[in-house]
Amino acid sequence: MSAVDPETVLPVEPTSRPAERSRLRRIAAALRNFARRAPLSAFWGCVAAAIVVMAIAAPLIAPYEPLKSDFRHMAKPPDATHFFGTDQIGRDTLSRVIHGSRTSLTIAIAAVLFGTTLGALWGLASGYFGGRFDIVSQRIIEFLQSFPDLILAMAIAMALGAGLGTVIVAIAITRIPFGGRVIRAVVLSLKEMSYVEAARGLGASHLRMMARHILPQCVAPYLILATTHLGVAIIIEASLGFLGVGIPPPTPTWGNMLADSLNAGLVPPWWLVLFPGLAITITVLAFNLLGDGIRDILDPRLRGAV
Amino acid sequence: MYTYIVRRLAFGAVTVVGVSIVVFMVLRVLPGDQLVAVFGPEGYTKLSDAERAGYMAQLGLSDPLVVQYLHWIRDIATGSLGRSFFRAESVAEMIARRGPLTAEIALISVVLSWVVGIPVAVVSALRPNSIADNISRFVSILFLAVPGFWLGMLIVLGLLFTFGYRAPLAGASLFQDPIANLQIVIGPAIVLGLGQAAYIARMARSSLLEVIREDYVRTARAKGLSGRLVIGWHALPNALLPVITLSGILLGFVLAGSIPVERAFGTPGLGYAMFTAVSERDVFVMQNLVFLYAIVFVMLNIAVDVTIAWIDPRIRYR
Numbered sequence: 001m002s003a004v005d006p007e008t009v010l011p012v013e014p015t016s017r018p019a020e021r022s023r024l025r026r027i028a029a030a031l032r033n034f035a036r037r038a039p040l041s042a043f044w045g046c047v048a049a050a051i052v053v054m055a056i057a058a059p060l061i062a063p064y065e066p067l068k069s070d071f072r073h074m075a076k077p078p079d080a081t082h083f084f085g086t087d088q089i090g091r092d093t094l095s096r097v098i099h100g101s102r103t104s105l106t107i108a109i110a111a112v113l114f115g116t117t118l119g120a121l122w123g124l125a126s127g128y129f130g131g132r133f134d135i136v137s138q139r140i141i142e143f144l145q146s147f148p149d150l151i152l153a154m155a156i157a158m159a160l161g162a163g164l165g166t167v168i169v170a171i172a173i174t175r176i177p178f179g180g181r182v183i184r185a186v187v188l189s190l191k192e193m194s195y196v197e198a199a200r201g202l203g204a205s206h207l208r209m210m211a212r213h214i215l216p217q218c219v220a221p222y223l224i225l226a227t228t229h230l231g232v233a234i235i236i237e238a239s240l241g242f243l244g245v246g247i248p249p250p251t252p253t254w255g256n257m258l259a260d261s262l263n264a265g266l267v268p269p270w271w272l273v274l275f276p277g278l279a280i281t282i283t284v285l286a287f288n289l290l291g292d293g294i295r296d297i298l299d300p301r302l303r304g305a306v
Numbered sequence: 307m308y309t310y311i312v313r314r315l316a317f318g319a320v321t322v323v324g325v326s327i328v329v330f331m332v333l334r335v336l337p338g339d340q341l342v343a344v345f346g347p348e349g350y351t352k353l354s355d356a357e358r359a360g361y362m363a364q365l366g367l368s369d370p371l372v373v374q375y376l377h378w379i380r381d382i383a384t385g386s387l388g389r390s391f392f393r394a395e396s397v398a399e400m401i402a403r404r405g406p407l408t409a410e411i412a413l414i415s416v417v418l419s420w421v422v423g424i425p426v427a428v429v430s431a432l433r434p435n436s437i438a439d440n441i442s443r444f445v446s447i448l449f450l451a452v453p454g455f456w457l458g459m460l461i462v463l464g465l466l467f468t469f470g471y472r473a474p475l476a477g478a479s480l481f482q483d484p485i486a487n488l489q490i491v492i493g494p495a496i497v498l499g500l501g502q503a504a505y506i507a508r509m510a511r512s513s514l515l516e517v518i519r520e521d522y523v524r525t526a527r528a529k530g531l532s533g534r535l536v537i538g539w540h541a542l543p544n545a546l547l548p549v550i551t552l553s554g555i556l557l558g559f560v561l562a563g564s565i566p567v568e569r570a571f572g573t574p575g576l577g578y579a580m581f582t583a584v585s586e587r588d589v590f591v592m593q594n595l596v597f598l599y600a601i602v603f604v605m606l607n608i609a610v611d612v613t614i615a616w617i618d619p620r621i622r623y624r
Contacts, residue, residue, distance in 0.1 A: 146321050146604050148562030155596050158584055159332045235453050239566045242455055244585045258456060270463055277456030284451035292447070
């Protein structure tokens with residue numbers, strides 16, 4: 001395979017390279033456009049990206065081991081060696097907050113990828129086919145929505161026992177109805193469009209219709225939905241951790257750290273409360289504002305719908 | 307109107323039966339042995355097989371699932387709701403003792419969310435994209451991102467450090483000791499109310515901006531009415547319809563949100579009982595409380611739908 005005659009490759013190169021370059025340029029232009037039209041969202045988008053990088057590179061950034069106790073520095077307030085202080089068994093709070101972003105983001109992203117996507121595909125199918133399938137789907141979705149999402153997630157997480165997979169499943173299930181409802185509504189309005197009817201008239205199969213003509217139009221609402229729901233998923237994960245049905249300790253998660261601070265004594269040290277919560281707030285805020293910006297640019301009509 | 311209400315109630319009843327089955331299935335059929343929860347993993351291994359069987363029978367856990375389910379339904383019908391693994395009190399007594407606190411918190415928080423959210427939305431909508439509008443939008447987005455329980459912990463800490471004050475931890479009834487009761491309830495209500503106010507303000511703002519563009523609002527302006535009168539008298543009532551729906555849904559979410567918030571404040575309400583049940587893996591209490599929350603949630607949704615249909619005939623006749 002490696003011995004390719006350069007002369008057969010050469011004629012191909014000039015056509016493929018500019019295509020690639022122009023795609024890069026298009027993406028760069030789109031990003032510039034985004035930054036110009038929604039500077040606030042672009043800024044918070046950068047914050048979100050920074051948090052994702054922090055989660056990936058956590059072991060490189062964190063000044064200490066998140067699980068290692070230093071018994072000479074127990075329950076110390078923030079100082080020059082431990083910027084965010086230490087907890088009651090001498091673990092560095094800053095390192096734990098940094099490592100906590102890993103769990104939070106992993107769970108939130110996985111839950112949204114499974115839950116919102118499954119819901120979206122379900123909504124796509126139920127909106128497209130309509131009829132009895134749609135009616136049954138709508139009832140199931142309404143039924144799922146008859147539990148407040150935190151309670152549903154708590155019951156599932158408690159029944160399945162604590163663990164990473166469980167928490168992801170528990171949060172993902174609560175995300176299904178939202179994806180289903182929004183995408184179904186989009187599909188219902190698309191179905192009446194004349195280009196879709198034209199494709200049907202040309203004899204396109206159901207699969208081709210959905211994949212080729214309807215799906216691309218659902219990408220924008222899906223992206224908006226997914227970004228916003230990342231924030232919701234992070235808050236649910238933190239609440240589960242706080243209530244003791246999330247990831248079991250000693251794994252540092254923001255929710256666990258807040259729960260731990262309550263066990264630190266009669267009065268929780270302020271630095272153990274302030275920093276993990278601040279991390280949750282900033283992360284959720286970043287994703288929400290990024291989602292708002294994406295919505296304003298891609299589809300202003302969805303204001304209020306998502 | 308009546309057929310609409312009847313139809314909504316019938317669907318609600320079907321949902322409640324379905325909810326009871328799902329709650330039962332999730333908490334009983336899925337893995338996790340109840341005896342491990344009661345005795346702890348170590349205590350459990352020390353029990354002999356005969357003892358295990360005896361305890362299971364005593365708790366009614368060795369019957370076939372259908373029988374267990376019917377027993378539960380019987381318990382619900384007689385109003386005792388079964389017993390906790392760990393406490394002498396029946397679940398019904400616990401709900402009667404702790405429920406009012408949580409209900410108070412929920413109601414005060416809803417009132418608060420309207421009192422804060424609607425004026426903010428009106429100010430925003432009167433001058434869209436002004437400084438006041440941008441500030442209020444950012445603050446409401448900020449409050450969507452702040453976890454209520456964390457805000458609660460900060461408030462508790464702040465009061466403790468600055469005034470050395472802590473709300474009383476023992477339950478107090480509204481009628482016997484109104485002052486202690488208010489001290490317990492006000493913190494969670496403020497936290498949950500501000501969280502809802504953010505949603506209410508956002509919804510009311512966008513709804514108002516839409517209504518303001520309608521012809522009848524322009525007519526009212528053309529008549530020479532003042533801006534305030536146009537907004538307050540003509541635009542606001544129509545703009546509030548989606549806000550009422552949202553507020554009903556939010557009330558359901560407040561009930562769930564009160565679980566971590568009550569834990570943060572140490573409020574002796576139902577939410578705290580739910581937290582205790584979860585950490586003790588007390589399946590009986592958990593199943594009843596989840597069911598109770600789901601029923602309240604379903605009934606709230608029905609109440610909201612009926613209210614909207616009553617206010618807006620367009621929905622009733624659809």
